[in-house]
Structure formats: C-alpha cells, structure tokens
Amino acid sequence: MTAKIIDGVAIARQVRVGIAARAAMLKSHDVLPALTMIVVGDNRASAIYVRNKVRACGEVGIKSDVIRLTADETEESLLSRIRLLNEDPGVHGILVQLPLPPHISVRRVLGTIAMSKDVDGFHLYNVGGLVIGETVFPPCTPYGVHKILEHEGIDLEGKNVTVVGMSNIVGKPLALMLMQREATVAICHAKTRDLAQYTILADILVVAAGQPKLIVAPMVRTGAIVIDVGINFLPGGKLTGDVDFEGVRRKASRITPVPGGVGPMTVTMLLENTVAAAERATGFRPAAESLFPV
Numbered sequence: 001m002t003a004k005i006i007d008g009v010a011i012a013r014q015v016r017v018g019i020a021a022r023a024a025m026l027k028s029h030d031v032l033p034a035l036t037m038i039v040v041g042d043n044r045a046s047a048i049y050v051r052n053k054v055r056a057c058g059e060v061g062i063k064s065d066v067i068r069l070t071a072d073e074t075e076e077s078l079l080s081r082i083r084l085l086n087e088d089p090g091v092h093g094i095l096v097q098l099p100l101p102p103h104i105s106v107r108r109v110l111g112t113i114a115m116s117k118d119v120d121g122f123h124l125y126n127v128g129g130l131v132i133g134e135t136v137f138p139p140c141t142p143y144g145v146h147k148i149l150e151h152e153g154i155d156l157e158g159k160n161v162t163v164v165g166m167s168n169i170v171g172k173p174l175a176l177m178l179m180q181r182e183a184t185v186a187i188c189h190a191k192t193r194d195l196a197q198y199t200i201l202a203d204i205l206v207v208a209a210g211q212p213k214l215i216v217a218p219m220v221r222t223g224a225i226v227i228d229v230g231i232n233f234l235p236g237g238k239l240t241g242d243v244d245f246e247g248v249r250r251k252a253s254r255i256t257p258v259p260g261g262v263g264p265m266t267v268t269m270l271l272e273n274t275v276a277a278a279e280r281a282t283g284f285r286p287a288a289e290s291l292f293p294v
C-alpha cells in the first residue's frame with residue numbers, strides 16, 4: 001500500500017477562498033476584519049511566524065497590525081495595552097505571539113485577552129469550552145487538523161484515534177475535539193509505556209511530539225490515516241515532522257507531509273477565527289454556537 005499524500009497547501013488554499021469571500025462580504029457592509037498581533041522581544045522564530053501571518057491576512061482581506069515591544073516590556077504595561085485593544089471596536093482579533101520573556105506570566109496575558117477576541121483560542125474560557133463542545137475559538141493547530149480530516153471526508157464516529165503529545169495547544173484540545181465527534185481517543189505522552197501498543201490500534205494517528213522519526217512503520221496499522229503535526233529542524237536545517245514519512249507512507253492509506261501538511265492549516269484557522277470574530281462582533285454570526293456538533 002502507498003498512502004495518498006494529503007495536500008495541506010491545497011486544502012488551505014481552498015479554505016482561504018471561502019474566508020476571503022466572507023471578509024469581502026463584511027467589507028461591503030463597511031466592516032474591515034482586523035487582527036492585532038503583539039510581539040515581545042526578538043525571538044527569530046516568532047518574527048518568521050508573525051511575518052507569515054501578516055502576509056496571509058493581506059491575501060484574504062484581513063487588516064493586520066503588529067505591535068513590537070522590547071524584551072524589557074513590563075507585564076503591567078503589556079496587560080494595559082491588551083485592555084485597550086479589548087475596548088477598541090476596530091480590532092476583532094488579538095494575538096500575543098508566544099514565547100514571552102520569562103518575567104511575564106503567559107497565563108495572565110492570555111487571561112486578559114477578551115474572550116470575544118481570543119482568536120488563538122488560548123483563553124481559559126475557550127479551552128474549557130472544548131470540554132462541552134461550545135468553544136468560541138478553537139485553537140488553530142488542532143482546528144486545522146480537524147479541518148483536514150473533515151476536508152478528506154473522514155468520518156470520525158467510532159474510530160480509534162491515537163494522539164501522541166498532550167500539550168495544551170495541540171494534543172489535549174485536539175483530543176477533546178475528536179472526542180466530541182465520537183471518536184475513541186487515546187492520548188500518549190513522553191511517559192507512556194510502550195507507545196506502539198497505542199499507535200498500532202489507531203485508525204487515525206495524530207503525532208505532535210516534536211521528536212523526529214518518533215513514529216516508524218511497524219508502529220502503524222496497515223491502512224491508517226497519519227497526521228504529522230511535528231516541526232523539527234535537523235542538523236543542516238532540513239525541516240521534518242515526527243513521522244518517518246518514507247517508511248510509514250508504504251503502510252498508511254493517507255498521510256500528511258512536513259512541510260505542506262498541517263502547517264499551512266494553522267495559519268488558515270487563525271484567519272478563519274479572525275473573520276468569525278468580526279462576523280460575531282457585527283451581528284453577522286451568532287455569538288454562541290456549537291462548532292463541533294455531534
């Protein structure tokens with residue numbers, strides 16, 4: 001068996017066409033969807049991520065602003081800036097790029113962003129809402145994985161899903177989303193004993209551990225769908241995921257590549273959340289809705 005390669009770039013392009021149409025509709029009603037990003041310090045990876053987000057916003061008709069602050073910004077000053085943005089009707093989404101300098105509490109910062117503008121989906125309300133399927137903004141990477149599965153027409157009901165990685169931004173929220181769709185979900189982490197006994201059971205295997213080649217072919221069920229969230233840079237700079245792509249593609253039925261799989265969907269779901277925020281703020285969309293109905 002050779003797996004079909006899931007083209008995340010093509011799916012992202014298609015989803016973005018719909019987002020651009022919604023942004024254009026809002027503009028025709030004099031609403032310009034707007035995202036403000038805050039970057040503190042000069043982390044190189046953050047600079048690249050933010051540049052990509054600015055470009056993506058421009059492509060679909062979302063106005064983006066970047067507030068760049070020096071690493072000695074105080075927590076109080078940052079919180080005050082966020083509170084001002086919370087009150088600004090011209091700003092629909094607020095994103096604070098992580099990581100933050102160690103003297104600033106990530107939890108306090110994320111908790112200060114208004115729930116209605118929390119387009120990264122990291123506010124406790126949005127995280128907690130995932131438990132009952134009523135999150136306003138799902139976090140972008142798991143939302144992107146969910147969208148890929150939906151786009152591929154994969155029915156999740158009753159499927160065995162194994163999620164490798166249980167971070168607050170990827171593994172845990174994704175597991176909750178998939179459970180909401182009535183999949184049977186196993187969550188594995190670094191302390192899981194005999195990882196393969198869980199991965200081999202998976203009809204759908206999602207890997208978000210940040211460990212190159214963590215998953216090799218003998219750990220994968222024949223015909224499984226494999227979604228690789230990992231982003232790792234090998235010595236020499238080559239980008240790779242968490243899955244041994246060449247080995248696993250001979251056993252899986254579908255697989256996402258790295259790059260070109262989940263990555264483009266993460267930014268796309270940020271655009272989706274920002275347009276949804278503008279739609280809700282201006283009454284074009286209900287404020288409360290179930291995003292993952294069973």
Ligand code: NAP
Pocket residue numbers: 141164165166167168169170171188189190191192195208209210211214229230231232262263264266
């Ligand atoms: P993280 O916070 O470091 O979490 C990694 C998770 O993987 C942890 O739960 C950890 O277990 C688990 N893990 C580590 N080694 C393992 C092993 N050998 N076996 C089983 N589980 C293991 O990372 P993250 O933020 O979730 O990101 C995960 C990966 O996805 C990274 O490569 C990151 O760059 C990538 N990522 C990609 C996107 C995208 O857009 N494509 C977005 C976000 C993240 P413990 O909890 O026990 O330590």
